[in-house]
Structures are given as C-alpha cells and as structure tokens.
Amino acid sequence: MPSRLPLFPLNLVLFPGELLPLHIFEPRYRQLLADCLEGDQRFGITAADPPGPGAVGCVARIRAAEPLPDGRSNILVLGERRFGVRALLNEQTPYLVATVDEFGDEQSTAPLPSEHAELRRLAGKLRDALRILTDQPEAETEWAEDAEAFSFQVAALSELELAARLRLLAGRSTRDRARALLAMLPAVVTETRIRAETHVRARSNGSGHRGTDIVTE
DSSP states (O other): OOEEEEEEEOSSOOOTTOEEEEEEOSHHHHHHHHHHHHTTSEEEEESSSSOOTTOEEEEEEEEEEEEOTTSOEEEEEEEEEEEEEEEEOOOSSSSOEEEEEEEOOOTTOOOOHHHHHHHHHHHHHHHHHHHHHTTOOOOOOOOOSSHHHHHHHHHHHTOOOHHHHHHHHHOOOHHHHHHHHHHHHHHHHHHHHHHHHHHHHHHHTTTTSOOOOOOOO
8 A cells, every 4th residue: 555755865775674874954854854753753765866656765764863053963764665656746845755655575585595695605704894994893793584684784785886776676586686696796795805905904004013804715
C-alpha cells in the first residue's frame, strides 16, 4: 500500500542499515526536519533531483538531532526500507512530498553459501584496510546474519560510485546483489589496501618505527 513520505534529494545513496550524518542548513529542509521531528521522524533520500515516478530511494529515520544556534542542525539518520516513488504530491510545503511504495528483496534469492563466504572474506579485508586508512582502533564489525542486510552492509562499506550504488539499491535479488559485489570488490579491496599502505608509510616516516602493516596475499 503506498504511503506519504517527505523527500530530501541528495547526490548520494543511503542503504538500509547504514548510518549517515547530515548537516541541515537550507530553509526548506529545516522545515522538513521540524515537521519530521513532530511526526514519525522519517523522510526519504533519493539521488534523483527531482525524483520523478519510478525513482528509487531509501527511508531515513532520524536517530539524533543537534540544533545549532543559527537554525541549522546536525542530524544522524539510519537507512530503513527502500522505496519507489509513485507520484509527487501537490502539497503546501517548501520541500517535496511523494506517495511511495516500500519494498524489499524477493524471497528465495539468497546467494550460495560459497558466494556468501567469499563476500564475507572480501568485506573483512576491506574493513581492515579502511580501519587502518582512517586510524580507527581494531574492532570486529558485527555482520548481519540476514543475507539481504549483510549485502547492504558490504555495499555501504564499499565506497562505490553513485551509479553502482544506485543499481545495488534498486535490485530486488540478494543473490544478484552479492554477485555484483563479488565482481566489484576485488578491485576496491586492492585500491583501498594500497591507499592504506601509503598512509601507514607516510605516518611512520621519520618516526623511527614502521607502524601497522597490512598483510598482502
């Protein structure tokens, strides 16, 4: 059944389960934020601007909001279900509002166990390289047990280009998404590990020690 959803077009893709910080400064989106905080704290993020019928996005639920003295706000949102825009509504709001149809993956489209295991292996390598690149303490990511949720965790981690992220968001087969990630991740992992190695070497120059190593295979 279609539902009403305020829209926030951005040049990015939010995935289900992904946390995203946003800085709200435009007057129309200040109003959107105020209205959402008074309501169900949900709005939709789409990469399309304007998001016409058929545009795909992700519901964002506000998890935290920090108002600033000048009227701007910093917020943290969590990606929930995906949606397709059915129609834009002619409402008296400064921001867009649409009727949307929320959706998930089709049933019986889970990847093969071997594909899931390989995706988990590659995701672990990428996670470790990103941790080193961003100087984060060593910590294990809690991978989701559900195959669909796990595929979106990996997609969010992968820093792919916008078009690739949109394809992953719009697809309704967990197996196809896992296979697409398996095709793209080796190059992403290699490039990220090279950047992390460079970061470690630059950080350790002149310090008299090597710093953290990345094990290559």
